[in-house]
Amino acid sequence: MxxxxxxxxxxxxxxxxxxxxxxxxxxxxxxxxxxxxxxxxxxxxxxxxxxxxxxxxxxxxxxxxxxxxxxxxxxxxxxxxxxRRNGAMVLAFNKQQLDILHELLEQGKANGVDGLEIIGREQVLAFEEHTNPTVEAALFAKSAAxxxxxxxxxxxxxxxxxxxxxxxxxxxxxxxxxxxxxxxxxxxxxxxxxxxxxxxxxxxxxxxxxxxxxxxxxIVSRKGEYYLLDHDNRPMFSHTMFQTPTGMGKGVLITPTVHDGLILGPTALDIDDDADVSTTVDALKTIREITSITWPQESLKTVVTTFAGIRAHExxxxxxxxxxxxxxxxxxxxxxxxxxxxxxxxxxxxxxxxxxxxxxxxxxxxxxxxxxxPKSFADMTVKEKRHAYRQDPAYGSVVCRCEQITEAEVRAAIRRPVGATTVDGVKRRTRAGMGRCQGGFCSPRVMEILSEELGIVLNQVTKSGGSSRMLSNRIEDAFLEMDGKHE
Amino acid sequence: MANMNEMYVDVLIIGAGPAGMAAGIAAREAGLENVLILERENEIGGILKQCIHNGFGLHRFKEELTGPEYAQRDIDRMEELGVAVQCDTMVIEIDSGKRVTAVSRTHGVQVFRAGAVILAMGCRERPRGALAIPGTRPAGIFSAGTAQKLVNMHGFMPGRRVVILGSGDIGLIMARRMTLQGAEVLACAEIMPYSSGLNRNIVQCLQDYDIPLLLSHTVVDIRGRERLEGVTIARVDEKLQPIPKTETEYACDTLLLSVGLIPENELSKQIGVELSAVTQGAVVDDTLQTSIDGVFACGNVLHVHDLVDFVSEESAKAGRAAADYLLGKRRAPSESIPVADGSGVRGVVPQRLCKPANNAQASGVRFMFRPDRVYQNVKVEVLDGKHTVKSVKRRILAPGEMAEIPLSAGDIQSLSGNTVTVQIME
CATH class of the missing domain: 3.50.50.60 (FAD/NAD(P)-binding domain)
Incomplete structure (x- = not known):
């Protein structure tokens, strides 16, 4: 059995x-x-x-x-x-931090990590021109991704x-x-x-x-807050940029995402409530302060969003x-x-x-x-796009204009074996709503497609399940409600 | 180079909102046969479709129309003239050779080769994420325009107890709209000491409904795990930083954001059009041509307007200029004169003047800009180098209303070629 x-x-x-x-x-x-x-x-x-x-x-x-x-x-x-194997660097700005790089290097070798080396200022700046020029050296890890x-x-x-x-x-x-x-x-x-x-x-x-x-x-709930910046042409950094570790973990870092955004964070704060993913003034300030050491010309003009996650620390x-x-x-x-x-x-x-x-x-x-x-429509060549359209005309209908996500992809995300049932589920599976307008244009259409695919009324669509309904009542219901009040 | 898969059009206009429509009509009226507008939505009209309130067309038609009525006038004219529009069509790529790739449900992938391109993509709303407001990220937070679409096009209310952050015009309009639909609008908070909306909207949409406008206030916290449960509003100081102990909590299920509009220049960047850091739109000359030959920009993709009437007027000019360009009637610019923002002035458009080779080809220009704050009883001046060539008195100037100063053909002809500056003198 x-x-x-x-x-x-x-x-x-x-x-x-x-x-x-x-x-x-x-x-x-x-x-x-x-x-x-x-x-x-x-x-x-x-x-x-x-x-x-x-x-x-x-x-x-x-x-x-x-x-x-x-x-x-x-x-x-x-x-x-x-x-994407983008490589990572741990930056050292003084002698003490340089010692830590050597400790990390030895630790990495003992752990069986290949492709580690300590590189000097010129090489750091040659890899990443926006790095603080007062950097002394960096531990470079080729295999990081x-x-x-x-x-x-x-x-x-x-x-x-x-x-x-x-x-x-x-x-x-x-x-x-x-x-x-x-x-x-x-x-x-x-x-x-x-x-x-x-x-x-x-x-x-x-x-x-x-x-x-x-x-x-x-288990302690350790909250980490982040900034996400838009992909304007290409991210400011192509490597993951650490500073030397702190008692609370690997510290605040700067890294490109696989979708060419740029992430700044995370902070580390132990909290009592494991569902508290709110962002805070203090943590966001901490991120700006620490990352500006790595990136002195730091610009947050293209902030797409801020968010927080909880990791389980034993x-x-x-x-x-x-x-x-x-x-x-x-x-x-x-x-x-x-x-x-x-x-x-x-x-x-x-x-x-x-x-x-x-x-x-x-x-x-x-x-x-x-x-x-299938490859995302945005990444296809014109020839591939033509082919995809011939297979399914819903590829011709762009739902999310910022990330160029088509109706075919939204429907496919809902129809996957463990498919999306919420606006956030569609967003994370397709990127529709992840771009610079943050769903301003596409969320009504995404909600419509969800309601069609799931066979529910538009105002039953949720952002992320539970009581996170996107809409309240239909307009005609509002009139009925008001009529009722006046009677 | 002829390519079997490419379709040639004289003028290809991206976007069939008020800007694209006016540009298309003007290009056709100026004698071009082959004008095509590509529109990503399934109907013509752009944002006007969801603006069911009135107040449109006072300048252009001398009457008060609703958004759809205003759009219909242009739609009717386009039909008379035979301006072609293809809806449900999204431009996905454009290069500096004016080759435009688009995709649509009915035609699949199409490639166009255009004689001239007019950028008329409009703008988008600044989202919550960009403001980095601390707190949770529940359902119930919408940009005002998205809420307007949900209410007026889909027939659903986003929520019942509403706070509005930002006093842009769409937010003000939605304060009234949601009140009329039975929702309770608790307050409209504006971080600046003045509103960014039109005065008439503050009166007609807030004051008439007893909705408080909290100037120098902003949202400092957002609560609610799944659906929004409340926001905290605090007063801010002169540096726009929240002042401790001025917080007030509002229990609400909806937060509408009306915190700024951003020209949608992703395609412009693809072609390599030079953009202004101030307007976030293209840098254009007085014919609305961008830094790329034969590529024009108009409407909210160029700079965010308050009134659709002026979008139509500006865009008609772009349409005529594109026709002149293709029909070889373009004034040969003898000189290109830079135009700069002077004190108190933000984002003057156009940023260049083409001084025509001879007087016969000259036409005037109207500089448009926003003041950097509220001014009373001031002069708006145009300087040629250090020398004042034009001065106009203005009783009141506010960032919420686009200001303007015209310069005649004669004035332009007499310019020395030094930088022209537009400034406010107190």
Whole structure:
């Protein structure tokens, strides 16, 4: 009989685990409390695939970062997810920081990172002309890359889903209870019994872990705020620009995105409320102050938006990945802060292999390949555009003018295996609404297409599920309401 | 070079809003046969379609029309003249050789080769993200024009309890519109000590409905996880920084933003047109030609106007200039004279004057600009180098209303060739 596996959490980790497990014969269900996958840390981070020199040798962070980093390019290629090896630099402005560069270099070598070297001022400025000319030196990491964390999560989810993994969204796990040879998982949608549970619940993972293990963990919600700048011609920096690390992490950085935007951030502030993704005056000011050291001519004229994300920090400082202590059949990936995205492919593979071994799972003879991800219309040549239009005339209808996203692409995003059901879901899957007008022009049309595809009334369309409805009443209802009042 | 896949048009106009329509009509009236307007939406008229309030056409038609009525006059004239418009068509690429690639649902990918191009893409609204207002990012925050479209074109209310940030004209119009539709508009906050909207709109859209206009105030916090639950408004100091302890909380489900319009010059950048950092539109000469030969710009893509009447007037001029260019009637410019912003003046258009080789070809020009603040009882002057060639008294000038000063053909002919400056003298 196929074992029942419940994966808790639809972030990049949960989806990576789901995809790897879908190669095996098992009855797998992924539970996600939000309306969509990639709604937590996976939608709001720096999008970096780190080279792997930041973590201390021997830690899980170091191991999974380096392994995951090596898997990344092939994985993105297979799934059709954007990935660019842009290289990273850690800047040093004084002797003390220069010493730190050497420590990072040694640490990187110990972790097995290739392509690290320390370069001087001239070379830094030759690579990045907008860098502060008082820079002394930099640690240059050739293998560092950028990707799109949420697009990766969607693609992992789709591939898992076509291979049989069920996705149950809007489902919040309240508790896990270990019974005899099984687990009882209580959710807002009722209870379920499962042979194996995998806790990938992000900031919620600590609470669930402590319900089934005596070795307690402590997860802190660490908020990071960002600026996103528009892609005006080309980003000001093509490399990821770190400063030397701080006690709270890798520090505030500047990096291009895979879509040629420029990200400034993140700050790091431990907060009590794991849903508080508000931005604040103080943090935005901190970002400006720190990034202007790297980029003295800093210009925020092309700010597209500011945003915040929450990463799950375990106070021990390392990832906790593997079988849960004292709870046979339970597995987990806890404290997956940076370099969590870089590590996701390796963590997914590790947990799946571990379960397959422990439970003698049978590998399926054949896995269904991931659904084809057509090139975006904006990136096509004229010839390709003509061809795409002949296949589907909806390619002729541009919905988002800033990012040139067509109706065909919006509909495809909704029809994907784990498809978009909200305005934000469409935005992150297609980029419609991500550009300089921030959805001003396209959001009414996106809402219309969502209502058509989902078979709902326009004012039932939400921004991001729950009570986030975009519109209130129909106008004729307003008249009726007013008539009622006057009677 | 002839290419089977390319269609030649005399004048290709991008955008069938008020600017594109007026340019098309003028180019056709000036004798061009082959005029084509490409419009990305499914109907002609641009933003006028959703402006169902009246007040359009006072200058041009001497009557008060609604937006759709105003547009219809141009649509009728285009039909009479046979100005071709292709809707649902988005220009996706344009090069300096005036080769224009467009895509549409009915025709797929088309490539046009144009004798002249008129840029008439209009403008977009500055979004919330660009302001970096702290707080959450829930549903219920709209730019005023998006809200106007949802109400007037889709028939849905964005919300019921509304705060408006910014006092641009669309925000003011929407304050009235949503009130009439049964919503409660709590306040309109403007960070500057003066409104950026027309005075008539402040009276007719806010004062008539007892909606407070909070000058020198801005939104400093946004609350609500899923749908907007409230905003905090604070007073700002002279440096536009929020003053502590002046915060007031407003419980609302909707925040409309009317915080500025930005000319949509992405295509202009593609062709390599020189842009002004002040207007964020093209740098043009008095024939509205950009830095690229045969490429003209007019309407809100050139500089943001307050009144559609002036958009139509300016755009007709661009249409005639494009026709002159193609029919070889263009005045041979003997000299190009730069025009600069003087004290108190922001974004004067045009930024260059072409001094014609002879008087017969001369025509006057009207400089348009915005004052950098409110002025009373001042003179607007045009200087040739340091020498005043024109001076006009103005009782009041405000950033919310475009100001102008004309210069006659004779005045232009007598210019020395030094930089011309437009300035405000107190």
């Amino acid at each position: 196929k074992p029942k596996i419940v994966i808790i959490g639809g972030g990049v980790i949960g989806c990576a685990v789901a995809r790897e497990l879908s190669a095996f014969s098992a009855d797998i269900l992924l539970l996600e409390r939000a309306v969509d996958v990639a709604e937590g840390a996976s939608k709001a981070n720096s999008g970096l695939v780190h080279a792997g020199f930041h973590a201390a040798p021997g830690t899980q962070k170091a191991m999974f970062n380096v392994q995951g980093g090596r898997m990344f390019e092939a994985l993105c290629k297979q799934l059709g997810v954007p990935y 950028v990707t799109s964390p949420y697009e990766l999560t969607y693609a992992l989810a789709d591939h898992a889903n076509v291979n049989g993994v069920g996705f149950q969204l809007n489902t919040e796990v309240y508790s896990i209870e270990q019974c005899e040879k099984c687990f009882r998982v209580d959710t807002n949608k009722g209870s379920m019994i499962s042979d194996i549970v995998i806790n990938c619940a992000g900031t919620g993972a600590g609470r669930l872990h402590n319900q089934i293990s005596d070795r307690k963990v402590n 106070t021990g400082g390392d990832f906790i990945v593997g079988a849960v202590d004292g709870a046979e059949g339970a597995y987990e990936a806890i404290g997956i802060e940076s370099p969590g995205l870089s590590s996701a492919p390796a963590i997914g593979l590790y947990i799946a292999d571990r379960i397959a071994e422990d439970f003698h799972l049978h590998r399926k003879p054949k896995r269904i390949p991931p659904p084809a991800r």
